[in-house]
Amino acid sequence: MHGRTVGSAEQRGEILEVRGPDGAPPYLVRFADGHEGLVYPGPDCEVQAHAD
Numbered sequence: 702m703h704g705r706t707v708g709s710a711e712q713r714g715e716i717l718e719v720r721g722p723d724g725a726p727p728y729l730v731r732f733a734d735g736h737e738g739l740v741y742p743g744p745d746c747e748v749q750a751h752a753d
Contacts, residue, residue, distance in 0.1 A: 714740075716748070 717737070718729040727739040728748075742748055 714730040
């Protein structure tokens with residue numbers, strides 16, 4: 702997720718669980734600092750497939 706304001710750091714996380722139907726949000730995400738939360742991706746968010 703890109704920072705919303707000037708000077709805000711980007712956050713990276715891993716989708717642990719998809720809670721919406723057919724792969725739709727919300728997503729349960731674990732962020733790099735260890736906290737977890739539900740995310741509804743907006744325009745400041747990029748979702749990338751994990752390279753195996």
